[in-house]
Amino acid sequence: MGDPISPAPAVVSDGDQYTFANVDRLLELERLRCIQAIFDPASRRLLDACGVAPGARCLEIGAGAGSIALWLAERAGNQGEVIAVDLDAAFLRPLLANASGVRIVEGEARAVLAPSRFDLVHVRYVLVHNADWEALLDATVASLKPGAALVIEEPDFTVAKAAFGRDAGAFDRVNAAIRTMFREAAKDPALGVRLPAALEQRGLRVERAENAAPLCRGGEPVAAMMAMSTRQLRDKYLATGVVRDDDLDGYLRFAADPASWGVYYATVSVLARKRALQ
Numbered sequence: 037m038g039d040p041i042s043p044a045p046a047v048v049s050d051g052d053q054y055t056f057a058n059v060d061r062l063l064e065l066e067r068l069r070c071i072q073a074i075f076d077p078a079s080r081r082l083l084d085a086c087g088v089a090p091g092a093r094c095l096e097i098g099a100g101a102g103s104i105a106l107w108l109a110e111r112a113g114n115q116g117e118v119i120a121v122d123l124d125a126a127f128l129r130p131l132l133a134n135a136s137g138v139r140i141v142e143g144e145a146r147a148v149l150a151p152s153r154f155d156l157v158h159v160r161y162v163l164v165h166n167a168d169w170e171a172l173l174d175a176t177v178a179s180l181k182p183g184a185a186l187v188i189e190e191p192d193f194t195v196a197k198a199a200f201g202r203d204a205g206a207f208d209r210v211n212a213a214i215r216t217m218f219r220e221a222a223k224d225p226a227l228g229v230r231l232p233a234a235l236e237q238r239g240l241r242v243e244r245a246e247n248a249a250p251l252c253r254g255g256e257p258v259a260a261m262m263a264m265s266t267r268q269l270r271d272k273y274l275a276t277g278v279v280r281d282d283d284l285d286g287y288l289r290f291a292a293d294p295a296s297w298g299v300y301y302a303t304v305s306v307l308a309r310k311r312a313l314q
Contacts, residue, residue, distance in 0.1 A: 054123055055165050055217075059268040065127050067264040068101040071161070074257045075303065076103055079160060079189060082244065082307050083108070086185035091115040092155040097145045097176070098122055098162035102131040108158070109137045121145050149175040152182070160189040167222040170234070177238045183312040186240065192228040192302040193218070195249050201296025206279075206286025210266065213278040217269070220276065228304030240308040249302035254293040262300045263291040 056064060083104070088094065088111040096105040099120035105128070109118040118138045120128055125142035132138045141148055145162075157176055163169040180186060196211040198204035218225040232245045252258045266273070266287055273279055290296045 055221075055223075055272075056265075056268060061126075063264060063268060065101065067261060067268065068127060070257065070261040070264065072101055072103040074261060075160065075189070076107075078246075078248070078303075078305065079104055079158070079187070080107060082187045082189075082246075082305055083156070083158060085244065085307060086156055086187065086309075088112060088156060092117075093153065094118045094156045095148065095154045095158070095179070096120045097157065097159045099125075099128055099132075099140075100160075102128040104158060104160070105138055106131055106135055108156070109135050112137060119148055121148055145172065146175055149179040151178050153179045155181055155184045156187075157184070158187045161191060163188070164190050164218070164223060164225070164227045169224070169227065173234060174238065177235075177240065177310070180310040182310055185307060185309050186235070187305070187307050188231055188235075189303055189305040190228040190231060191225075192247075192249075192304055193225040195299055195302045197299055198290065199251060199297040199299070201254065201290045201293055201298065203286035203290040203293070203296070204298075206283045207290040207296075207298055209279050209283045210273060210287040213273040213276045213283075216276040216278050217272050228302060231304055231306045232308075235306060235308040240310055242306060242308045244305070244307040246305045247302055248305070249299050251297055251299055254291055254296040254298075258300050259291040259298070263288050266291070 088108060090113040092112045093116065094108045094112055099105045099122045102120060105118050105120035112118055114136060116137055119141055120132055120138060121141040122128060125140050128140050132140055157180060163172060166172050193214050198207040215225040232242050235242055250258060266284060270284055273284060
């Protein structure tokens, strides 16, 4: 089932500290499952377009709670292999521990990014948490076999804005704090829109590039998920100096109010393919 892999320790530099490190674990699992419920259908559609063949060797970077890795394993079949890598694999094990053809690796993605190893790699909401995202992208591209596909989905927080709501001002101030938090950590809050050009610069052929920035009513799934993020990252938002406690309370009211409307962020999704050898 492929080459042996020794899990790397889950150690990152201060500049690459995962945004959701050291948060409430039960709420984090709920947040990850909410992300899966919202975004898995679009992710599966792009992955289906890649043509996941039986016997494929696949990699899921930042596998979260494991739903996409399990879906890939069902398509790769018993002759395939899916590696699900995450800095914290605890949320993966309940779903994937007994899944056929799935290998869980706890640690950094670089532990498994051997050259020309994979037929398909999927990355969702990972690069944005890395200050040195270009080096991680370089290693990911190098890990693709000739002709292999890469699906990357990353956010653009710069499009977030209130459209209507009693707490619209608080909503916009918290969005400013989110952007500041990323920038102060040397991370790019608009990383998503840079993906197509970044992949082309690395010699890949971009087959699809999509940008989804839904306008959501308070209480809808995206609003509820971002409210969870705000509860988890409250102290980090406050540390920017851009917001106060009452702003964060206002954001949570906005996200719960069915009379409010806002854009919480955009997701840029790119399907690109490594050129086949001539």
